Amino acid sequence: DSGVTQTPKHLITATGQRVTLRCSPRSGDLSVYWYQQSLDQGLQFLIQYYNGEERAKGNILERFSAQQFPDLHSELNLSSLELGDSALYFCASSGRGSSYEQYFGPGTRLTVT
Amino acid sequence: GNSVTQMEGPVTLSEEAFLTINCTYTATGYPSLFWYVQYPGEGLQLLLKATKADDKGSNKGFEATYRKETTSFHLEKGSVQVSDSAVYFCALVAPWNTDKLIFGTGTRLQVFP
Numbered sequence: 001d002s003g004v005t006q007t008p009k010h011l012i013t014a015t016g017q018r019v020t021l022r023c024s025p026r027s028g029d030l031s032v033y034w035y036q037q038s039l040d041q042g043l044q045f046l047i048q049y050y051n052g053e054e055r056a057k058g059n060i061l062e063r064f065s066a067q068q069f070p071d072l073h074s075e076l077n078l079s080s081l082e083l084g085d086s087a088l089y090f091c092a093s094s095g096r097g098s099s100y101e102q103y104f105g106p107g108t109r110l111t112v113t
Numbered sequence: 114g115n116s117v118t119q120m121e122g123p124v125t126l127s128e129e130a131f132l133t134i135n136c137t138y139t140a141t142g143y144p145s146l147f148w149y150v151q152y153p154g155e156g157l158q159l160l161l162k163a164t165k166a167d168d169k170g171s172n173k174g175f176e177a178t179y180r181k182e183t184t185s186f187h188l189e190k191g192s193v194q195v196s197d198s199a200v201y202f203c204a205l206v207a208p209w210n211t212d213k214l215i216f217g218t219g220t221r222l223q224v225f226p
Contacts, residue, residue: 002156002158004156031212033213033214035214042216042217042218042219043202043214043216043219045213045214045215048211048212048213055211056211056212056213058213090156090157092157092214094212100145100164100206100208100212101147101159101162102159102214103159104149104156104157104158104159105156106155106156107156
C-alpha cells in the first residue's frame with residue numbers, strides 16, 4: 001500500500017458528461033501529480049500541484065482541469081467527455097527531499113460509452 | 114526532448130531464469146532514473162531508483178546501474194519467479210525541467226513455472 005488513495009476505482013459514463021476524480025496524497029506529501037495511462041499513448045503526465053499551487057502542466061486537454069485543496073487532496077475534473085478519454089487515471093504524490101520518488105495510487109478506470 | 118526507450122515485450126521466461134529488460138534514455142544533464150512495476154489490476158509501485166552516474170539501485174532481487182556513458186539503466190534479476198509477472202516501466206525525472214516522470218512504453222514480463 002503506497003498510502004495514496006483514489007476514488008472512485010471505476011467510473012462509467014456517457015460522452016459529453018463531466019466527472020471528478022479524487023486523490024488523497026500520502027501523509028505529509030505536498031506534491032500531487034496526475035497521469036493518464038492509455039493503450040495508444042502509454043503513461044502521460046497531465047499536471048502537478050505543489051501545496052495548492054499549479055507547478056507544472058503536461059499534455060492536459062483544455063477540457064480537463066485540476067485543483068489541490070488546503071488539506072492537500074486533489075481533484076481532476078474531466079468535462080465534455082469523449083470516447084478517447086477512456087483510460088486509467090493515476091494520482092501520485094511526493095514529499096520534500098524525496099529524490100523525486102513518486103508514489104502512485106491504485107488509479108481510477110474511466111470508461112466513456 | 115527527454116525520453117525513455119524500453120525493449121518491447123512480452124518477455125517470456127521460465128522460473129529461475131535470468132532477466133534483463135533494456136532501458137535507454139535521452140536527456141541533457143543528469144536525470145534521476147527509476148523502475149516501476151505494475152501488477153495486473155494495480156497501480157505503479159516504485160521498484161528501484163538511481164540518482165547519479167554509476168549508482169546501483171536494488172530491491173527484491175532486482176538491480177539496475179545508472180550508466181552515463183551508454184545512457185542506459187537496464188533492469189536485471191538473477192532468478193525470476195512466477196510472482197514477478199507484471200509490466201515494468203523505466204522512467205526518468207529531469208529535475209532542471211520539472212519533476213514529472215517521463216515513462217518508457219513498458220515491458221510485459223511473463224514467467225512460467
